[in-house]
Amino acid sequence: MKEIPAKYEARDIEKKWYQYWVDNNYFHSEPDDREPYVNVIPPPNVTGVLHMGHMLNNTIQDVLVRRARMLGKNAVWVPGTDHASIATEAKVVAKLKSEGIDKNTLSREEFLEHAWDWTEKHGGIILEQLKKLGASCDWDRTCFTMDETRSKSVLRVFVDLYEKGLIYRGVRMVNWDTQAQTAVSDEEVIYTEENSKLYYVKYKIQDEDNYLVIATTRPETILGDTAVCVNPDDPRFKHLKDKKVIVPILDRVVPVIFDSYVDMEFGTGCLKITPAHDINDYEIGIRHNLESIDIFNDDGTLNKSAQVFVGEDRFKARKLAVEKLEELGLIEKIEDYTNKVGRSERTNSVIEPKLSMQWFLKMEDLVKPAIKAVEDGEINIIPGKFKNVYRHWMDNVRDWCISRQLWWGHRIPAYYLPNSNEFVVAETEEQALQKAVEITKNTNLKISDLRQDNDVLDTWFSSWLWPISVFDGILKPENPDFKYYYPTNDLVTAPEILFFWVARMIIAGYEYPKQKPFTNVYLHGIVRDKLRRKMSKSLGNSPDPLDLIDKYGADGVRVGMLLCSPAGGDLLYDDSLPEQGRNFANKIWNAFRLIKNWEIDKNIQQPEHSKIAVEWLDAKINETIEVINKQFDDFRLSEALMTVYKLFWDDFSAWYLEIIKPEYQKPIDSKTYAQSIEYFKKLALLLSPFMPFIAEELWQFMKNDNDTESIVLAKWPISEKGNSKLIDEFNTCADVVANIRAIRQDKNIPQKEKLNLQIIRHDNYSDKFDLVIKKLTNLETISFVNEKPEMAVSFLVKNHEYFILLENLIDKDAEIKKIEEELKYAEGFLNSVNKKLSNEKFVANAPEKVIEIERKKLADAEAKISILKEQIQALKK
RNA sequence: GAGCCAUUAGCUCAGUUGGUUUAGAGCACUAGCUUGACAGGCUAGGGGUCAUAGGUUCAAAUCCUAUAUGGCUCACCA
Structure with a gap:
């Protein structure tokens, strides 16, 4: 046999065996008689490259899958990627821009061609990287959220939910990402505290020489103000009933309204109302029938309705507005202020509340079985503390905004009738046409007369079907793969996507196959650096996996x-x-x-x-x-x-x-x-x-x-x-060996030099491991004696006394000191046991077994103490 | 602001319905080893009044109540 290197070199060995496993198709699974074990991968972004979080996530899954396979289960781990609408579209737009191409000059079809090119080029990278980690995925089953089966599944589900009356279209205040120029869901907005300013602005009261002062963090939205609001119980403003104020800069005359929403304690107690740009103002606007003036374009610049600063970015406009107000002498003061600012999870740009037409999914009834499943333990969330978090979100769930104003994704299968806002919803154009003909009774209608909705669906609207759709369970619920593999077993992911993904998968599971999608949800931690900072590209604190x-x-x-x-x-x-x-x-x-x-x-x-x-x-x-x-x-x-x-x-x-x-x-x-x-x-x-x-x-x-x-x-x-007795005896042996090794070290006796061990045995001495002790500590002899030898170092294991005979190396004082320390500990221990046993209540109330243990401790401690005392005596002689 | 969770050795964490010796592990640390598998190693060792204050109990790291600190989730006041 050839020489084996002294250092293990992983590189070549790992490459060799992964290839061998794949060549032999060991990770591929087909349904059979065995019990299945099924995991689906949390699909990484098609844009992504492997980061530390993936490493952790996939290592855990691979450990579970490999063990299940060894337990004789028919294990399958389904890999795949998701299309990540916003992130991918942003990357493709950026790439085009670097080539001098503006997205807006391209048709939808042309753009999608670029996006597919990009996906084909980069989409497989992350899966290839997982192979390096050893991931035992069934690569033959690799899926993509935008491949044919998955896309059709998404559309079918959309149509079905629409027909059930669960999907609706409506104008709502949504979270607008001005950079991606799309709405995002509530879950995609991250609020953090940021330093900003609170501006106190004077609004002139009409026909009076008085001013009313409002406080705002967003003076640029003054241009969209349609009222000023005070609390009806606020005595300071009772006199303002039926009054009007003049919005600065534009000199727009707006009413003073009264609404208990306003907090009398905060700021000046006066609130400016901009129904188009603040969710609370929007609701107040509805209550008081106010006009809503949208002053922003989709990219966050000001539009014509603003009248001034048209075309300027919202942050530039803020500066300009403040300058103008100062010029007009209408700024009372400016304070430093910390408030929570919402930013887009994807682009990090400040979210703009915006009124727009969007598609929503009604959640109220859908969540019910999903709440019950976790409540009843049909689905386990590990660790259990996340059960509360899940429950809380589910109980307070709001309708899910599922439309995105993007091109990369599943286009919403709603088709508008010619010159109309009326639409039909269907899986294919042909079916849409058929429905349109039925409605319009116009048999001459052609597909080209219909106009498909421009929006695509939220990426999570496809990944929520993942455990079902990877086995084609939406389109063909009776297919053998789906019947065999669904429901899956363990879902491994990070807590951050508990709502985005996990909760919604559970909802989809109970709405479609009417069965849970998985049994266990294992939520692992987030990989951070030593300073507890999340690993991120921008911080540069993440190593390359x-x-x-x-x-x-x-x-x-x-x-x-x-x-x-x-x-x-x-x-x-x-x-x-x-x-x-x-x-x-x-x-x-x-x-x-x-x-x-x-x-x-x-x-x-x-x-x-x-x-x-x-x-x-x-x-x-x-x-x-x-x-x-x-x-x-x-x-x-x-x-x-x-x-x-x-x-x-x-x-x-x-x-x-x-x-x-x-x-x-x-x-x-x-x-x-x-x-x-x-x-x-x-x-x-x-x-x-x-x-x-x-x-x-x-x-x-x-x-x-x-x-x-x-x-x-x-x-x-x-x-x-x-054989626990044997293990126990070995532990005693190990204790003896460690003691002898310590003596060698203490006395500087080389391992080569043989020693002699004498033992005074007490009850229950087992000699089973004596030969092991002899070998490991290089003893000449082991002998049993009744008298303590002189000139020996001693130690105690389980009340047996061990002596290593050493002629010239004994320092009696040091030995005595060592034993006295041991004695002190033993006496302290005895004391604590005694305290318990002399407590009448303890003896009266504690279970017999516990008292028994304490008595044994007492006896052992006493025996030990008397041995130690004898040893000291002997040494002092 | 509401809810949830945590606080144990220098660090990261165990400690399973209160009772297996006055609390364990890994890493880090200290000392000694050119020991023929391994210095990417071997051997031995030090280190914690279990966040604080009360309470329940014969018995508390473990149960209860406050407080402090940290974290998470949700909501959000301009």
């Missing part, structure tokens, strides 16, 4: 991501995490090298210490498998990983291998060797969901004719009955 994989290996990065990612908690990323993962891979690699390089001698007997170690490790592995299974069931993935990590590093490498390791350049017996390989294979299996690449590499070295050709196809190990 592919660089990390290159540097630490995909296995290393996966371990790094998982190690500190408890459910729902933030993950504070640091390079030390994948480094720890890489070091672990190296540890595994070297353990393997050690075993692989041993020479096997069939003629030698298995040494007794090896026989015992083999027995113990078997018990330990069995016990640990149960722990890991439980942790998986509870979605405690980072803990499951840590359990495997310690099993491998501490139990297998640090203890087991050290025990069975033959002397330098001596061969190992064939029995221990074979058993060790079997254990190593089990460990590789336990590791493989987390570190699939190194696990496969080792599997290929170790597999025999009875094993599967790839670890991907192998079965998750089954835990046989553990």
Whole structure:
């Protein structure tokens, strides 16, 4: 066999095995008799490149899927991307602009051609990157929210909801993104505190020499004012009934109205009303029948209705308005002020409340079964604290604005009749025509006479169908794939899209297949840097995931991501995490090298210490498998990983291998060797969901004719009955070994120098591991005595007294001091136990079992104290 | 402003219906190791009055009430 390198080099190995898995189609699934295990990927943006959040998200999914596959389930993980209307359109517009092309000069069709080109060029990148991470997706099933099946599904659902009366069109105040020039939903607006100014502006009262002062943060909207409002209970303004005021700059005469919406405490108690540009003003405007003057163009510049500053941007207009007001002497004062400003999630531009015609989905009834499903536990949200958040949003849900004024996306299938605002809704143009003919009774009507709505649908209006549509469950609810794979199992995503996506998928699940879309929602944390800042391109605090994989290996990065990612908690990323993962891979690699390089001698007997170690490790592995299974069931993935990590590093490498390791350049017996390989294979299996690449590499070295050709196809190990007594005895042994090692270190005795150990046994001494102790600490002899030897260092394990005989190295005073410290601790402990037991109420009320434990503690402590006292006495002699 | 969640070692977190020795892990830290698998390592070790103040209980990190601090969600006052 060729030399195995001392350092594990992940790069070539990972490339080799991923190719092998894909070539053999191991990740592909077809329906069969087995129980399915199904996850759908949260589709990343087609515009995106892999970032740290994806790494975490997909690592978790891959761990779950790989383990499910090993548990014998028919596992499928469906990959795909979404079309990300706003983000993609923005990128394409920007690209065109860099080529000197203005979007507005293109027809819709021409623009879409560019967008598709762009998508074909960039759309696959992120999925290719996921392969580097080891993602075991069924690539044959890759979907895109705008491919044929998914698009048709979206249109069918739109038509169906429209026909059910759940979709309506209407003028509403929406959140307008002036940069993307589209409406966005409430969920897409992020409010943050920003420093701004509060302007106090004087409005002249008509036919009086008096002024009324209003406070505003947006003086440019004065141009759209149609009233000034005060609270009807405010004594300061009672005299203003039926009065009018003059809007500055324009000298427009508007009424003073009275509405209890106005907070008397705030500002001046007078509120200017601009119904076209503020949601509250809009509602007040409706109540008081006010005129609504829209002063903005779609791009945020002022239009003709503003009369002045026409064509200027809204922020420039603000400056100009203030200057003008100052010129007119109408600014009373300007204060610094902090308020919440809403910005578009996609473009970060300040959201402009705008009245416009949009399409909405009525949510009130749709959410009901979705609320119940989570309430009843039919769907679990992990961690559970998000159940509240979900509930709260659902209870207060508002109608969903589903139209976007963009071209890239699913065009709304509403067709207007010629010269009319009347429309028909249909899945295809042909069907639309048919409906139009029915309505108009005009049989000469042609498709070209109809005008399709210009808007597209919100991207989430397609991704909310994802778990259904990836199996074609909207168009063909009876197809075998859908019947077999739906509902899916675990949805893994970040809490930030709980409403955007998760809640809406649940709604769609109960509206269409009338079944939950998934059973568990596992919400993982957000990847942040060490300073708890979210990773972002603009901050430049995010490492490039592919660089990390290159540097630490995909296995290393996966371990790094998982190690500190408890459910729902933030993950504070640091390079030390994948480094720890890489070091672990190296540890595994070297353990393997050690075993692989041993020479096997069939003629030698298995040494007794090896026989015992083999027995113990078997018990330990069995016990640990149960722990890991439980942790998986509870979605405690980072803990499951840590359990495997310690099993491998501490139990297998640090203890087991050290025990069975033959002397330098001596061969190992064939029995221990074979058993060790079997254990190593089990460990590789336990590791493989987390570190699939190194696990496969080792599997290929170790597999025999009875094993599967790839670890991907192998079965998750089954835990046989553990032997807790043996494990307990081993722990005692480990304690003794550690004590002896500490003595060597303390007294500067090299490992090579043999020592003699004497033991005074008390009750329940087991000699099972004595040979292990002897080997690990290089003892000449172990002997049992009744008298404390002189000139020895002592320690206590489980009330057995251990003495290492040392002729010249004993510092009696130091020994006494050490034992006195131990005595002090024991006495303190005894004291606390005594306090409990002497408490009558405790003895009377506590369960017998608890009292029993306390009595045992007492007895143990007393025994220990008397031993320690004797030892001090002996030393003082 | 309303609601929810958290606060345990330097850092990140466990601690499962209150009782397994006066609290555990990983990383970091300290000391000692040219030990033939591994310095990406080995061995040993230090480190916490469980945010604060009360309360319930025989018994509290764990239950209750306040307070403080941090976070999340929703709403929003110009």
